[in-house]
Amino acid sequence: MQRIYIFKRFERFWHWSQAALIMFMMLTGFEIHGTYTWLGFQRAVDYHTTAAWVLITLWIFAIFWHFTTGEWKQYVPTMEKAEAVLRYYLTGIFTDAPHPFRQSTLTKHNPLQRLAYLFVKLVINPLIWLTGLLYLFYSSWDNWGLGWLNLEWIAIGHVIGAFLMLIFFIAHVYLATVGHTPASHIKAMVTGWEDVD
Amino acid sequence: MIIPTTITGALIASGLAVGLAISGVAHATADSAPAAALKQTTQGAAQKLDSSTADHTKFEALQADFKSGSEVTKACLTCHTEAAKQIHKTKHWTWEYKNPDTGQVLGKKHVINNFCTAVASNEDHCSACHIGYGWADNKFDFSVQENVDCLVCHDTTGVYKKLPGLAGHPNYETMEWPPKSGRLRPPTDLKKVAQNVGKTSRKTCGACHFRGGGGDAVKHGDLDSSLESPGRYLDVHMDAEGLDFACAKCHVTDAHEVPGSRYGPTATDTNGVQMRGSKKTRNPATCQACHGNAPHDQAAARLNDHTRKIACQTCHIPAYARGPRHAKMSWDWSTAGQLDEHGKRIKTRNSIGKVEYDSNKGHFTYDRYVTPEYKWFNGKVKYTLFGDKVDGSSIVKINEFLGGPDDPDSRIWPLRVFRGKQMYDKGLKTLAVLHTTGNDESAFWKNYDWDKALVTGMKAVGAKYSGSMGFVETEMSWPITHMVAPKEDALKCEQCHTKVGRLAGIEGVYIPARDRIVALDTVGFSLALLALISVLIHGAIRIFVSRKKKG
Numbered sequence: 001m002q003r004i005y006i007f008k009r010f011e012r013f014w015h016w017s018q019a020a021l022i023m024f025m026m027l028t029g030f031e032i033h034g035t036y037t038w039l040g041f042q043r044a045v046d047y048h049t050t051a052a053w054v055l056i057t058l059w060i061f062a063i064f065w066h067f068t069t070g071e072w073k074q075y076v077p078t079m080e081k082a083e084a085v086l087r088y089y090l091t092g093i094f095t096d097a098p099h100p101f102r103q104s105t106l107t108k109h110n111p112l113q114r115l116a117y118l119f120v121k122l123v124i125n126p127l128i129w130l131t132g133l134l135y136l137f138y139s140s141w142d143n144w145g146l147g148w149l150n151l152e153w154i155a156i157g158h159v160i161g162a163f164l165m166l167i168f169f170i171a172h173v174y175l176a177t178v179g180h181t182p183a184s185h186i187k188a189m190v191t192g193w194e195d196v197d
Numbered sequence: 198m199i200i201p202t203t204i205t206g207a208l209i210a211s212g213l214a215v216g217l218a219i220s221g222v223a224h225a226t227a228d229s230a231p232a233a234a235l236k237q238t239t240q241g242a243a244q245k246l247d248s249s250t251a252d253h254t255k256f257e258a259l260q261a262d263f264k265s266g267s268e269v270t271k272a273c274l275t276c277h278t279e280a281a282k283q284i285h286k287t288k289h290w291t292w293e294y295k296n297p298d299t300g301q302v303l304g305k306k307h308v309i310n311n312f313c314t315a316v317a318s319n320e321d322h323c324s325a326c327h328i329g330y331g332w333a334d335n336k337f338d339f340s341v342q343e344n345v346d347c348l349v350c351h352d353t354t355g356v357y358k359k360l361p362g363l364a365g366h367p368n369y370e371t372m373e374w375p376p377k378s379g380r381l382r383p384p385t386d387l388k389k390v391a392q393n394v395g396k397t398s399r400k401t402c403g404a405c406h407f408r409g410g411g412g413d414a415v416k417h418g419d420l421d422s423s424l425e426s427p428g429r430y431l432d433v434h435m436d437a438e439g440l441d442f443a444c445a446k447c448h449v450t451d452a453h454e455v456p457g458s459r460y461g462p463t464a465t466d467t468n469g470v471q472m473r474g475s476k477k478t479r480n481p482a483t484c485q486a487c488h489g490n491a492p493h494d495q496a497a498a499r500l501n502d503h504t505r506k507i508a509c510q511t512c513h514i515p516a517y518a519r520g521p522r523h524a525k526m527s528w529d530w531s532t533a534g535q536l537d538e539h540g541k542r543i544k545t546r547n548s549i550g551k552v553e554y555d556s557n558k559g560h561f562t563y564d565r566y567v568t569p570e571y572k573w574f575n576g577k578v579k580y581t582l583f584g585d586k587v588d589g590s591s592i593v594k595i596n597e598f599l600g601g602p603d604d605p606d607s608r609i610w611p612l613r614v615f616r617g618k619q620m621y622d623k624g625l626k627t628l629a630v631l632h633t634t635g636n637d638e639s640a641f642w643k644n645y646d647w648d649k650a651l652v653t654g655m656k657a658v659g660a661k662y663s664g665s666m667g668f669v670e671t672e673m674s675w676p677i678t679h680m681v682a683p684k685e686d687a688l689k690c691e692q693c694h695t696k697v698g699r700l701a702g703i704e705g706v707y708i709p710a711r712d713r714i715v716a717l718d719t720v721g722f723s724l725a726l727l728a729l730i731s732v733l734i735h736g737a738i739r740i741f742v743s744r745k746k747k748g
Binding site: 031032033034035040041042045049089093094095096138139142150151152155156159160162163166167170171174175177178 | 491499501502504505689690691694695696706707709710711712713714717718720721722724725728729732735736738739742746
């Protein structure tokens with residue numbers, strides 16, 4: 001057992017503030033969608049919009065960070081050991097089989113994580129960004145030559161993005177508990193240090 | 198009122214002093230009297246200057262003891278040489294308007310509404326709201342300049358009143374008014390009124406527009422006498438203690454042509470604020486003419502998005518008849534004509550003292566703080582006119598507001614829909630014209646004989662009553678555009694953005710929180726639930742296995 005420094009300070013800050021924002025935006029977003037009443041429509045919209053701008057700012061910093069540090073390579077997909085990792089989570093984890101993937105500072109994510117996060121970054125996030133910004137700039141559509149757009153399509157796209165994010169969120173939160181101990185991954189995400197074999 | 202009453206009062210007082218001096222009444226007192234009066238006037242002027250450059254009390258032409266309104270008009274025309282010619286071109290005079298969109302000939306002269314229904318054969322009564330003198334029947338000469346009534350719009354004294362039954366004249370002799378009230382109304386002091394003319398005001402416009410349809414708060418819903426001196430809560434612009442707008446502040450009039458008629462309304466204007474120098478082809482009475490299309494500040498910028506689909510009035514006039522007056526909501530002519538055991542007219546009142554039943558007119562209902570109905574509207578209105586097919590099988594739309602979600606000129610508008618039941622000719626299959634008023638034998642309000650009254654009424658529009666009449670349900674729509682509430686009273690987001698809100702019946706627009714794709718929600722939440730169940734099962738197995746090992 002040894003400790004390695006996996007998550008740097010900015011990365012941890014990014015992760016947790018993004019987590020808080022996304023949870024808050026799911027809560028306000030589904031209220032705006034009419035699923036329940038919590039803050040009231042007007043406040044839900046105001047807070048959702050403010051949170052969106054904060055998150056966009058955070059993302060701009062995060063993208064900059066990924067490219068300047070070369071950390072973007074962590075998300076380059078690979079199928080190597082992907083099947084083994086999948087099999088581990090489906091059966092091996094119950095029989096104390098060894099994890100087929102060994103974490104390191106250069107490869108902090110297992111192949112399934114890589115694929116999942118890449119899907120978030122290339123599909124879910126852009127879908128939410130694009131539809132969300134169009135939603136925000138509804139009154140400029142005519143000026144931008146987008147008068148043919150229909151708010152319903154944008155809303156549908158945004159809601160699809162929200163459902164994908166919700167599903168990702170459920171899986172992600174659960175998988176955070178599958179480390180050596182249920183809290184070890186979460187602890188690593190807080191302190192930056194992860195125990196590896 | 199543009200001029201505060203104190204100023205007006207002072208001017209009237211000083212003006213009268215001059216008037217007395219000039220007319221010689223004061224001669225007997227002292228030679229210094231005119232000088233004193235002049236001094237007083239100068240002092241008064243120094244204290245409170247009117248914005249007008251003319252003091253009508255000083256005009257020689259207005260020193261006469263006028264015998265009729267037309268005599269006053271003649272005097273007016275000696276200076277305002279073109280005024281009557283201008284008036285002759287307006288809807289206020291012709292009661293006629295050709296709608297360029299539909300080609301229909303409209304105006305009070307032609308439209309049959311579901312209030313008093315029609316002007317034809319009832320001119321001497323209805324013309325109490327015509328800006329002329331002498332329109333008693335279809336022989337009225339619309340080309341005579343002296344027939345124009347200047348005073349009804351320009352009176353500032355409040356004593357001038359045209360009475361129904363006098364063909365547009367005020368009373369020139371002492372007269373019992375209201376009829377059978379026992380109260381005597383002194384002759385109209387035309388000289389005083391003529392010498393105190395001024396700009397139009399909420400009171401002068403309201404003399405007719407607050408009282409259309411036969412009384413206060415009957416017709417428009419968003420116009421009634423509470424707007425003569427409203428508080429801010431009732432209308433932010435007309436607020437007597439605040440902005441104090443006169444009607445003409447928005448209905449900016451040129452050559453006596455008052456813009457902003459509901460016969461040719463403007464549903465939206467995307468051309469922004471009308472600056473000085475703007476072409477006068479646009480309607481100056483719209484909200485947008487002053488506020489533009491993005492009137493909300495940055496903090497509430499999202500509200501500006503709504504102007505693509507929603508008329509300003511929809512949010513900013515959350516209800517009409519918000520003053521103390523109850524708006525008339527329906528009028529059922531079918532019960533009119535019932536008399537008591539002595540054959541006398543019946544009039545009953547409801548718990549709030551409003552007339553519920555009147556033998557002359559039938560049954561009424563009233564309401565206050567009325568929630569408007571909402572509809573896509575592009576400014577085009579189609580009327581059901583005399584001769585248009587009405588067979589009693591369906592509700593007749595007196596006027597239909599056109600427009601739809603895919604029409605870029607349409608906005609969601611608040612409407613007042615006035616519902617009624619009224620006369621139609623079963624044989625001719627048309628809305629009927631009823632002769633209601635007058636002293637002749639066929640007038641309905643005199644003898645309550647439908648057939649006789651219809652013969653005379655229909656004859657007035659060149660038709661022959663078939664002899665068979667019935668009652669048909671009708672709806673008349675009115676755009677709600679006055680009684681603009683303060684912003685804090687505007688509709689709240691939640692009043693539309695909810696499953697069943699104000700705009701529940703509006704189609705063709707996606708309203709977040711009202712609308713959803715049910716299938717998408719079902720699939721989305723099912724998958725999320727499935728994910729949750731999966732991880733819970735996975736976790737449960739982990740716990741079970743680890744316990745077993747320990748155990």
